[in-house]
Amino acid sequence: xxxxxxxxxxxxxxxxxxxxxxxxxxxxxxxxxxxxxxxxxxxxxxxxxxxxxxxxxxxxxxxxxxxxxxxxxxxxxxxxxxxxxxxxxxxxxxxxxxxxxxxxxxxxxxxxxxxxxxxxxxxxxxxxxxxxxxxxxxxxxxxxxxxxxxxxxxxxxxxxxxxxxxxxxxxxxxxxxxxxxxxxxxxxxxxxxxxxxxxxxxxxxxxxxxxxxxxxx
Amino acid sequence: xxxxxxxxxxxxxxxxxxxxxxxxxxxxxxxxxxxxxxxxxxxxxxxxxxxxxxxxxxxxxxxxxxxxxxxxxxxxxxxxxxxxxxxxxxxxxxxxxxxxxxxxxxxxxxxxxxxxxxxxxxxxxxxxxxxxxxxxxxxxxxxxxxxxxxxxxxxxxxxxxxxxxxxxxxxxxxxxxxxxxxxxxxxxxxxxxxxxxxxxxxxxxxxxxxxxxxxxxxxxxxxxxxxxxxxxxxxxxxxxxxxxxxx
Numbered sequence: 001x002x003x004x005x006x007x008x009x010x011x012x013x014x015x016x017x018x019x020x021x022x023x024x025x026x027x028x029x030x031x032x033x034x035x036x037x038x039x040x041x042x043x044x045x046x047x048x049x050x051x052x053x054x055x056x057x058x059x060x061x062x063x064x065x066x067x068x069x070x071x072x073x074x075x076x077x078x079x080x081x082x083x084x085x086x087x088x089x090x091x092x093x094x095x096x097x098x099x100x101x102x103x104x105x106x107x108x109x110x111x112x113x114x115x116x117x118x119x120x121x122x123x124x125x126x127x128x129x130x131x132x133x134x135x136x137x138x139x140x141x142x143x144x145x146x147x148x149x150x151x152x153x154x155x156x157x158x159x160x161x162x163x164x165x166x167x168x169x170x171x172x173x174x175x176x177x178x179x180x181x182x183x184x185x186x187x188x189x190x191x192x193x194x195x196x197x198x199x200x201x202x203x204x205x206x207x208x209x210x211x212x213x214x215x216x217x
Numbered sequence: 218x219x220x221x222x223x224x225x226x227x228x229x230x231x232x233x234x235x236x237x238x239x240x241x242x243x244x245x246x247x248x249x250x251x252x253x254x255x256x257x258x259x260x261x262x263x264x265x266x267x268x269x270x271x272x273x274x275x276x277x278x279x280x281x282x283x284x285x286x287x288x289x290x291x292x293x294x295x296x297x298x299x300x301x302x303x304x305x306x307x308x309x310x311x312x313x314x315x316x317x318x319x320x321x322x323x324x325x326x327x328x329x330x331x332x333x334x335x336x337x338x339x340x341x342x343x344x345x346x347x348x349x350x351x352x353x354x355x356x357x358x359x360x361x362x363x364x365x366x367x368x369x370x371x372x373x374x375x376x377x378x379x380x381x382x383x384x385x386x387x388x389x390x391x392x393x394x395x396x397x398x399x400x401x402x403x404x405x406x407x408x409x410x411x412x413x414x415x416x417x418x419x420x421x422x423x424x425x426x427x428x429x430x431x432x433x434x435x436x437x438x439x440x441x442x443x444x445x446x447x448x449x450x451x452x453x454x455x456x457x458x459x460x461x462x463x464x
Contacts, residue, residue: 074226081233088237095244099251102259 009135017139021147024212028151029203033119037111038152039195045168047107048156052149054097054112056142058089059121063129063141065089070130082125083116090115120144155198163189260302267348267360268324268331283333285323291315292437306337306346310430319434324350331359332442334435338427341419343367345376345427349385355439358398361385363424373420384411390432391440397429 007013027033041047062085066073073081094112097105105112115121124144129137160166165173165185173179188194207213219225262275265282272278286301287294297304301320309317322333330353337346347363361382368374375381388398389408399405400413400421413421 072220072229074220074229076221077226077230080230084233084237088240091241092244095248095252098255099248102252102255 014136014139017136018143021140021143022150023206024210026147026151026206027120027123027144028148028199029206030213031120031123033123034148035196035199037114037118038155038199039192041108041111042152042156042159042195042198043190044160044164044166045153045156047104048152049149050097050101050104051108051111052145052152054093054108055115055118055121055148056145058086058093058115059124059145060138060141062086062089062121062125063137064134066125067129067132067134067137070132073130078130079126082122082130086121086125087116120148151199151202154202155195158198159189159194162186163194257302263362263364264322264333264348267333267350267362268326269360270326282324282326283322284325285321287321287323288318289321289435289438290318291434292441294438306335306431307344310337314430314434317434319431321435321438329353332435332439334432336363336427336431338423338430340365340368340376340423341373341417342369345420345423347427349390349428349432351390351439355443356389356391358385358388358390365420368420369417372414373417375414375417376420376424381411381414390428391436396436397432398425400425 021027024030028035028038037051041051062082065085066082069081069085090112093115094105097108097112124140128140132140157167160168161172163186165171165179173183173185220229258275261279262272265272265275265279268282270278270282288297288299288301288304289295295318297318299305299318301322304318304320306320309319312318320335324331324333332351332355334349334351335346336349337344339345343366345363345365345368347361349361350359351357352359363376363382365374365377368376384405385398387408388411390397392409395409397409399410401410402413402418403415405412
């Protein structure tokens with residue numbers, strides 16, 4: 001199972017683990033996983049950023065831990081073990097957020113708990129880290145986490161900018177003076193359906209740019 | 218070792234559960250002081266927000282603005298084992314209102330006195346709570362803020378928005394005919410009525426019951442305060458006028 005020759009830390013294969021999820025194998029826009037949290041916490045940039053960081057941390061840590069244990073985990077209870085590992089990480093993240101960034105943790109409230117049910121995490125553990133070395137599992141976790149956080153921030157950028165006229169609570173639209181020209185915020189951007197529409201537009205653009213994603217009929 | 222044998226599976230799960238339990242309890246114990254401090258800070262800023270004060274540093278502002286923290290039972294200030302700040306409203310409201318110990322915060326800001334009363338009640342899906350502040354006559358609302366755990370967004374949850382809360386300032390809570398504020402369906406006319414939220418009737422009515430239930434324990438005490446302060450101002454005016462007479 002293990003290769004005899006050691007491959008360098010950032011070999012081409014390992015780099016692909018990190019970079020693939022950003023585009024051709026993006027968990028949200030290509031695998032369409034983790035959509036519910038993408039809807040819920042993309043109204044503003046700050047919670048989206050914290051959620052993104054939390055998911056990166058949880059995913060990387062859970063991936064490494066399950067990968068370390070992969071030869072010890074009894075096959076019959078492996079899903080339970082994965083759940084316990086993810087739940088442990090999520091509760092730790094939740095506790096840390098409550099202790100140090102209380103206002104953000106209030107905003108994320110139930111969604112931190114729902115990281116457990118984020119299909120991306122369970123999916124990557126089951127599909128990847130149970131069969132690969134810790135370092136690869138770490139790269140895969142960070143790659144998918146960053147890809148997830150990236151889409152979250154992209155959606156949050158448009159929703160906060162167009163719906164609220166701010167970015168990270170900074171009143172950018174007011175600074176630009178567009179309100180004086182008769183511009184008004186589009187309140188609809190703040191409603192959940194607009195998150196789906198923004199994600200759909202992202203998927204559309206991505207598919208148009210990436211020929212390998214276009215299905216042949 | 219066969220990782221798929223029954224014995225190993227049991228052993229693995231037992232050890233895993235113990236390790237995870239230890240880790241989580243350590244984390245919870247270590248982080249608890251920080252989390253508690255955050256909650257205290259949040260409560261302080263909520264109390265301040267009810268008289269329209271927002272601060273980056275609620276701790277020092279709270280200490281300078283809040284001059285008295287009292288525990289009140291049946292119209293009297295009592296010595297309580299639990300301080301007014303730590304008094305848990307969720308438990309307090311279970312006691313009948315004439316036997317209930319309730320906290321009262323007295324604030325002085327820019328020479329005005331405000332009375333701040335905590336509220337706690339039931340919405341449609343879960344608890345609702347808030348703070349209401351009264352002007353120095355202890356009867357006219359100065360500010361109100363409500364919050365909720367899980368009311369429906371866009372319907373019941375609207376009680377935490379300015380549109381609903383801004384109706385309260387200027388309303389009278391105690392009168393001969395009714396104590397509290399009535400939440401009406403679109404025809405609020407008197408100064409003891411506010412408009413409810415369309416589609417959020419049960420939450421709106423919850424706010425009405427909460428106000429009635431939580432304000433009554435204060436009535437006797439607050440009316441007494443007002444009576445005393447009117448007497449004081451009366452004496453002051455008398456003294457002033459007698460001074461002018463002598464001159």
